[in-house]
Amino acid sequence: MILTQAHIPYDIAARAWKANGFRDSYAWHQRIWEAFPNQPKANRNFLTRLDDTGQDFRLLILSPDPPTRPDWCPSTQWESKAMDANFFHHPAYHFSLVANPTVKLVIHDEHGQRKKNGKRVPLIHREDKVIDGRTIPGLETWMQRKAAQHGFAIHPDHPLRIDPRPEQTFIKQGTVGKHQATEFSGVLTVSDQALFEQAVTQGIGSAKAFGFGLLCLSPINL
Incomplete structure (x- = not known):
């Protein structure tokens, strides 16, 4: 790379x-x-x-x-x-990730039937919340889930830092769009080498074409 x-x-x-x-x-x-x-x-x-x-x-x-x-x-x-190819073979890293955390909500029609396509909404709160009887994951849960999916874990002795960034508004083909940016940083430990390297090279989360998902790393000894 x-x-x-x-x-x-x-x-x-x-x-x-x-x-x-x-x-x-x-x-x-x-x-x-x-x-x-x-x-x-x-x-x-x-x-x-x-x-x-x-x-x-x-x-x-x-x-x-x-x-x-x-x-x-x-x-x-x-x-x-x-x-260096060996860069991905360390057991632990300081990390920083600017992501566009979202969740897809189930939407029902006027007859109570589940629609094929749900509604994707940005996550802006740190803790999980219950809204209209359903649990909406918070930013910390989102990051923990992504870590598990991508072969690493957030080190429990090093608090996960979550910093909101300014909302990004843009114009594409005459249509206004926006992304909610959040920076996550802390210490991670690798549990699955192959999944971890894939996450580094392919990115984490959505809107990668707009500058999200790149996992910045610095190896450390714990």
Whole structure:
């Protein structure tokens, strides 16, 4: 896997949309595609994460193949390197994950019949809640479930930190959409190596094309 780090100055990110600007998360999605000019969008196989550092925007890209630096990123602010295959073989890591946690609710029609498609809603509360007689999982439950699905566990001696991020509103093909962003961080221990590596390379949760799901890791000794 190739990890790319780019720093995009604020003045570039503030360009008008017609001048290849970055007006919202969908615009970032479109601009980042320029780093993979020969890859059909249907075969998207990379993950991204964007952070405002207070000095610029830091963009991370995790991809199987090296991306091409787009013209909008200064050459001095773009760096790609191959990850050591042994990086995924540590028993424990500090982690940070910016995700779009959602839950799909069962919806019934006027006759009480369950509809084929439910309603997907964002999760914004930390603890589980009971609403209209049904339990809606909280953010902590969501993260614990995702960990179990993806071959790792949140270390009980290191509290899970949950930090809300600003809601992301975007325009796609004339339609306004939004994502609820949440950052999870803490310490994880690996229980299933294959599932864990798959989670790192394929991402966790929904809206991966919009910069969610990239698991940032730093190995530690417990």
